[in-house]
Amino acid sequence: MTAIVVAIDGPAGSGKSSVSKQAARELGYAYLDTGAAYRALAWMLLDRGLDAGNPLVVVESLGEFDFAVGTDPDQYFVKVGPDDVTVAIREPWVTSEVRLVARLPEVREHLMALFRRIVVEAARPGIVVEGRDITTVVAPDATARILLTASEEVRMGRRSKELVDQSAAVVGEQLRSRDRADSRVVDFMNAADGVTTVDSTELDFGQTVSAVVDVVQRAVLRASHG
Ligand SMILES: Nc1ncnc2c1ncn2[C@@H]1O[C@H](COP(=O)(O)OP(=O)(O)OP(=O)(O)O)[C@@H](O)[C@H]1O
């Protein structure tokens, strides 16, 4: 049973995966990327030529969704059945469809149960879980709860640097439109009660990781003092 749970939410491009993974390494914790499960489900539907926009088809496919994710921050992988989809799920054709599966309550319930099982089974003293609804729905009782954010302009700039073959305008519109769609399902723009905001607009990567680790260490200390 994993004792310490660190919940991190935030908008697209706020640094959730990269910062959470590095913070997990520094803390000696496991790392769970929940967005990978939504992406992998969208990938499976598209790969099979199924209509991700049809809720009945999506819900029916959950029974066959054989998902596996690496929780060691140094051995990250994502698999659907025998297929390693670690890279494929980041492709733009998956990113643009994932909202279709993420909006369905049946999908969210199914994946939430899966995430909670992974958290319980992680073989480390703690686990950093990142996504959109971790601080509020998946792990509202987490030891540390963080909203990781940065201005839209800065997030777009960082994403643009990764996607050099796409124009900044296209990258920016994709990021905004994904946040708009996702915000209709869960609120990851505002910190819920008891959630600490880490705003990385003015911080470099290392400073952001340190800020997150600091919040976690303080929360762990508070929890150990009862
Ligand atoms: N504080 C920072 N300073 C500079 N670059 C950063 C910082 N935080 C994150 N980055 C960079 O920003 C980019 C986006 O980060 P990342 O992919 O981790 O975001 P994300 O929130 O997981 O995005 P998405 O939700 O779209 O998957 C990456 O290139 C990452 O290295």
Ligand SMILES: Nc1ccn([C@@H]2O[C@H](COP(=O)(O)O)[C@@H](O)[C@H]2O)c(=O)n1
């Ligand atoms: N807790 C979560 C995590 C993700 N989503 C949906 O998945 C998409 C991909 O997530 P990334 O973190 O990899 O960008 C995201 O746009 C959401 O649609 C979610 O709903 N809840």
